[in-house]
Amino acid sequence: MAGAELAVEDGPARTAARRMAQAAGLWLDGLDAEQRRVATGPVPADGPSDAERRRWFYTPTDHGGLTFHAQRPAQQRAAMRLVASALSTPAYVTVATIIGLENVLDQTEGFVTRFDRERGRDPGLYYLRVFGEPGERGTWAWRFGGHHVSLNNLVVDGALVATTPCFLGADPAASPLLGGAVNRPLGRMEDLARDLVRSLPPDLAGRAVLLDRAPSDLVTGNRTTVAPGDRVIPLAGIWRDERFPDPGEQTKLQAMSDAIDRAAGLREGDHSAVAYSAEPKGVAAAELDAEQRDLLRALLGTYLDRVPEEVSPSRRYDDAAALDAVHIAWAGPTDPGAPHYYRVQGPRLLIEWDNTQRGANHAHSVWRDPAADFGLDVLARHRAAAHG
Structure with missing residues (x-):
């Protein structure tokens, strides 16, 4: 396919x-x-x-x-x-x-x-x-x-x-409902990943946790294509136009962007530690036990099952070898409520999550295919065939 x-x-x-x-x-x-x-x-x-x-x-x-x-x-x-x-x-x-x-x-x-x-x-x-x-x-x-x-x-x-x-x-990311219930639309994406990382023995946890603090946003941002070395884009850079027509509103956005970056507090070496790389960072599923592998499969489902069941790639990870190649990496504390980030990466797979802003109550999640986002691989083949 x-x-x-x-x-x-x-x-x-x-x-x-x-x-x-x-x-x-x-x-x-x-x-x-x-x-x-x-x-x-x-x-x-x-x-x-x-x-x-x-x-x-x-x-x-x-x-x-x-x-x-x-x-x-x-x-x-x-x-x-x-x-x-x-x-x-x-x-x-x-x-x-x-x-x-x-x-x-x-x-x-x-x-x-x-x-x-x-x-x-x-x-x-x-x-x-x-x-x-x-x-x-x-x-x-x-x-x-x-x-x-x-x-x-x-x-x-x-x-x-x-x-x-x-x-x-x-x-x-979490808001109150009547009767003491809580509305968490993306809650399972957070909880399953945290449960998995917290279940790791110390040697694996030491490799899975890349940094003791989290980047302020998705590392690959909203780039059309991802490339090794990609790092967080400041909030003010993720808009259609470079500047708002109203100088006052632009000043407010820039101040918000700067405050988010200051709160994250990443230094140059920290950015390097969590920068995107073609070779997955963290721990491979091949090193996980059966229960941890089940947690990883469930986590994958919260992303891959966004599409209708008949076209979801979730089933491919029923194959042990396919799952073995998937890695998970984390940044930030693993305590609930603390700002955190994680990445799940394998062949034709990139998942990113962050919940860092607004006191770790503002979540982002993305499923990407670094080799074929937007179907660029198919379109390139069509062009090559047309000119072949």
Whole structure:
């Protein structure tokens, strides 16, 4: 299977692609000419014309596309039908919850955050765009994103070939519900990794924990491609435009970014310790006992099972040899409530998590395929074949 190696069989990838194409067609057919202009982009290709599709964000910036605000209710429903076509039911519930958290975050901040728009925390500012013409022939893609959500899907010749990068975040990561319950949309991603690292014997724990403090964000950030030596991008750098039109809002963002970096307190050597490397850091699953391997498989599921079951790569890790090659690394204390970061890495696999900001109550998580995010491997092969 090409791209992010989503399925072990071609059939499931085609079934998923047909479901997406039908939903995308229904959404596009319901738009007027101006909406469609904003909602569409060029056919995915291996070249400069595809640059916009490969831009992705997880900050509350312009992700590119048609927002919920710019759609009527029936159009919004059709948009969410397309979003649901790419997700398992638990993942769809999680995405819907994350969008709703914008209202919670707005209250947390006193309903004053603005950034470069009228309302800084806005559940109506999630963006959808389709690239190319949905169908069973040719190449097309679609992207959905807004604060703490980024979904990227590529279909080639009627088969779903890539669904990464796939980002989910939550701010607040934990918030109270009536009756003493707690809303933690990404809680299992945190708890399973912590339980695994805390279960390691001292010799393995010493190798798994790269640093006694955590980086302030995902090490690979929102880069289109990852490369050895990549390190944390400051918050102010993860926005569509370099600067806000309003100097006052830009000053506030820069101050927030600087405060986050100061709180992390990483020195040059610390950045080197957690920098991305092609060779995985940490401890390999081959060194884990049976219970720890089960924890790792469960952790992988919280990322790989974001997509529908028939195309999830989770099953590949039922194979002992495939799991053996997966490594886990951690940075920061392992005590609950402390700022922390972890990375899970193996062939065609990169997972990152951080929960460091806002007093370790602001979580980020991403599933990537370093060799094939956005289906770049498939597109490169198509170009080579065309010119071969």
